[in-house]
Amino acid sequence: MITFLSGGTGTPKLIQGFRKILDENQISIIANSADDIWIYGLYVSPDIDTIIYLLSNILDTERFWGIKNDTFNTLKHLNNLGYDTWFNIGDRDLATHIFRTDQIRKGKKLSEITDILRKKLQIDSRIFPSSDTHIETRIITNKGEDIHFQEFWVKQKGEVEIDKIYIKNLNEAEVPEVALKSIDQSDKIIIGPSNPITSIGPIIKLMPIEKRLRKNKERIIAISPIIGKNPVSGPTAKLMKSEGYAISTLEIAKMYQDLCDVFIVHSTDKDLIKPIEKQTNLTVLSENILFKDNIIAKNLASMIINRG
Ligand code: FO1
Secondary structure, three states: OOOEEEOOOOOHHHHHHHOOOOHHHHHEEEEEEEEEEEHHHEOOOHHHHHHHHHOOOOOOOOOOOOEEOOOHHHHHHHHHHOOOOOOOOHHHHHHHHHHHHHHOEEEEEHHHHHEEEEEEEEOOOOOEOOOOOOOOOEEEEEEOEEEEHHHHHHHOOOOOOOOEEEOOOOOOOOOHHHHHHHHHHEEEEEEEEOOOOOOOOOHHHHHHHHHHHOOOOHHHEEEEEEEOEOOOOOOHHHHHOOOOOOHHHHHHHHHHHOOEEEEEEEEHHHHHHHHHHHHHOOEEEEEEOOOOOHHHHHHHHHHOOOOO
């Protein structure tokens, strides 16, 4: 069994590779829930939904969010009614949020609702939110505004300057026991190549998760979200810079070194193996980690599994 720590883009692409060689019931995913947002009266869990849609083969893989061939009629009418509809929710996607919000109002936990959703969509893999209670990544801009990560990334197109990033409700968060068990019971745990600040960060900063990872360190493999000097996707560079980190693979290795044993860098970053091994206690391997297609992801999955 393998448990992944995942955001909404890089790691799901890697999971596609694992799906080609493992039974789906051998895959568990702890999904970042700090991107979750209350919007238009509904509770939206973007990273969880991307994984649910991916594993049920309905994800819009061009955008890598939402459902493929979805329409946006409800959103258009909501706009006619005077809403600022900056967060694009498709008509079919909307059904997921209505279902989830209704279940929340009936008292169900996010982990229970996620489990119902994945079963309804015939997904054999287990999917756990990183927190059962609402946590959210917030950005304080250089103008002193305190905004939700989605407002920064979607509404402001990541273009505002960042003063500070913090995770609201982090310390009092309730991590689902099933997610912790999954870490303990897995043969391998993979810290996926997702954004270290707003995707992996909010998962590994949850104290109960951090403790379990430290305990299971020798079975944990992390994959770099940076190739050369460039993050694979999204706002990673801007977010890392604003937190005072250098944009480098070595920096990521240092961030994760107490939580994993093996660190995988891109094949063109072989020259980093020795310096990283010297400056950390990690075993460093190199492989193609730019998942342009599922075959590249499958090759990395085979390499990880065959290492034993
Ligand atoms: N990303 C966008 O760039 N624009 C959107 O309008 C948008 C809407 C959206 C709706 C539902 C959903 O599950 C995800 C959505 N995303 C959208 C993706 C999301 O903002 C982020 O990419 C993830 O939170 C990062 O993992």
